[in-house]
Amino acid sequence: MRNDFFKRVISSKKTLGSWLGLTVGVVAGVAQAASPANALFVLDNHTSMQEYPEYLPEAFTPGYYPTPTAPAPGDLGGDGTAGYNINTGCSDPALVAAMSWFDKNSTDTAKNGSIAVDNDSDLGSPFFEPDKFYQSRGRRLGWQMEEYPYAVSIDFRSLNASSDAFSACYTVPNWSSEYFFSPIMDECQTCLATKGWWRGPIVSAKTAPGLNGPAQVAGQPPLPPEAFRKWVISGRVLNVRPPKFVTARKALKDALSLASNKRLGVATLGRDQGWFDPPEIVKGMSPACDKSSPTIDETALDRPALRRAVNQIRFSNLDRNLGEALFGLGAYFSSQVQDGRWANWFAQPINPGWGWPGCCTGGTTDNAYTGQLGSTWAASPDEWLKAPYVDPVHGNLPGQPWEGTGNDKSICFDDQATSIIVLTDGTPRYEDNSVPITRMMSLLTAQGAKHPDGSLVQFNPTGSPVGGINYCGDAPKLPSGTYTAADCDYTGYNWPAGLSAGNKNFMDDVAFFLSHTDLRGDRAGNQTVRTSVVGYGDQSPMLFSISKAGQGTFTRADTGTTLKNGLLNSLQ
Known part of the structure; x- marks a missing residue:
């Protein structure tokens, strides 16, 4: 992987058109200078984590x-x-x-x-x-x-x-x-x-x-x-x-015990809440902002509470909805509570829609396996701003997580480095495309966002190729060789999917958006979020594409020790 992949060059903020009425910073890299950094660990809770390796x-x-x-x-x-x-x-x-x-x-x-x-x-x-x-x-x-x-x-x-x-x-x-x-x-x-x-x-x-x-x-x-x-x-x-969930759970607890000079948190993939399934924050960023400067107050960090939070995770999700989780975590790290930034970007109706999620003309093809209609795909009025609610089938659902209003903010300082570190055992799939792809791409292209090779990001949802983010062609294949961009266009047992070749799945688009967009309007500098992935026994090209788009690292790990080391190395 080239060194320039990890450089963090901050560009000036530019204004979007009056139809947005916002200022959005787009950066070529993501290494903010403030210390200590934020690290939010995301543990995959898909049912496959119950299985033996x-x-x-x-x-x-x-x-x-x-x-x-x-x-x-x-x-x-x-x-x-x-x-x-x-x-x-x-x-x-x-x-x-x-x-x-x-x-x-x-x-x-x-x-x-x-x-x-x-x-x-x-x-x-x-x-x-x-x-x-x-x-x-x-x-x-x-x-x-x-x-x-x-x-x-x-x-x-x-x-x-x-x-x-x-x-x-x-x-x-x-x-x-x-x-x-x-x-x-x-x-x-x-x-x-x-x-x-x-x-x-x-x-x-x-x-x-x-x-x-x-x-x-x-x-x-x-x-x-x-x-x-x-x-x-x-x-x-x-x-x-042991089953994968046992090994992964122990490795994450060990990593939480060893990580130093970091604000730490734990999250997992979201339960079924309709189309878009926001993630669940199992333990918010800790310690509080007033206990994080100039160094971490270890007694306030409360590592035992972080480990107990990991033990609370249930490995019963039917979807491996990593893209939706990353999108919801972007909202958690945004300044929505302070200035309404996320709602200004992603309140419905999303326009333009062009047949993608969240617009009056939204929808996709129907589910070939169940016959479920795709015409109203991700078009709920509160799709990406869901409040907590009680569902008659699933009970209490947390809705979209937001940061606190005081010292329990997700981001404490200007230019604070923030990372999401995912531990997962497979390719994201099963209803994981309910994210506002057109709006994210509109924000990025309007600001002149660039790929790692310096070329401009393009997105044309009515054309071919559609553009967007897809780095599967750079993913290493074992024992040798690479994949192709088409390997990120998987659709089997993966409804709904995008309609254009080259970008039928949006998980890497979300990671790119988070790593290239200033998520906060209440702080100087740029507050972007990097995404790294540890693949438990999995060399999925999509996982690699997510980590490259997120300007993080990808690690393949097969044992408890290599999982722990992969998580710790991702902090670097």
Whole structure:
């Protein structure tokens, strides 16, 4: 990445036309000089964060498993209320080889899982107790909302575990009498004693209601076969390869403990609130402004409270709406409370609309997966200014977060450096384009914003190419090579999407807007916001494009240690 990518050259403010009536500063870089800096961490709470980094294996040796002619439900090869007993056990050579990353008898703690990944006393349970047993599926631990038997509570703070193999095994068929003293239950207990894990039955047409699941939501991609395979695994297995949310949560808490001379905050992706889903500020910027100069008052920062805030995050979002979250966080760092800047930019109706979100002629194509109409896409009167409200289905919804009015402001000083640091495990998608793309681009092009190579940003929503921001062609591809701009135009299971090639997804446009626009009219200088991304096991070109557009850094990380280091390095 070129050095000039990180330079921060501040240009003079220029006025837009009288139709805006505002002054907007556009900058080529984002390194404000004030200290200490702001760093808001955003932890992805999409349901995929519940999954294992690598699914538990479906590997099997052809012909190894017995195929009796008339098996009972509890026999090997039987089918009943607990599922179909096919390729179960722990002795199939192909399965044993696929599970060789774990060995409960090893003297290496990295392989025997004898040390809990996260033993935070603020949580209701250690994650994970080595000698207890947990109900799992091949892709993730059983979650109380969707699977039975389950291991993870609704709020992701505590676990349901069995202290003995007998209870763990008989919970799989829900203690049904037809499984008492059966071969499949004997196999389960033997496997837990010898291996510490057992691959159990797979969901079938005969599986009892409540014991099958999970059911996929309309408009989402089909679930993998591993979602329907039942397992029982010890905490030792989970300590070697924990679910992604456990590793990410611990890495973020560690980073919050180590970050120095920074105002810190925690946010997550927003819940369903209609079209635009604003983010949730789990813990606002801390410490307060009067405790932040000339250096951070560590006692006022209250790192334990920040770590507790991370523990409150629920990993149940159906959308990975990162673009919407970045847009809402721009509002949080804006001077809306002081001078109404965000509302002056983004109150409805957005004009011109040209068939993009938020205008009288708005809308997009209908959802090919569900048939949902796109004609009113993101056209609510309060679309980007939502106040808190109570929804009959989702309960209390926070609406768009704004800063406080006193010492709890999001930005304390003139030219204060501010960063958003995202930890996510995948490409943004699923209804993540409900942002006012035309207005953002109008603000940028009117001020002469430039790409890193010095060329002017262009946007022509009625032409081809449409322009806008797309740096996927610069993203490195493993093991070698690069992607193309078309890789940011993904539309599969990603409704709604833009209509023009080259800019069908707007997440990187939002990051560019934040890093090139003065978000505050109440302070001298330019208050821009940089965006960096840590991709957990993901080398998505869109994540790279977001970080480049946000004038931040992109880091690929695959372990708890590299996640923590990636978060800390992003602060630099």
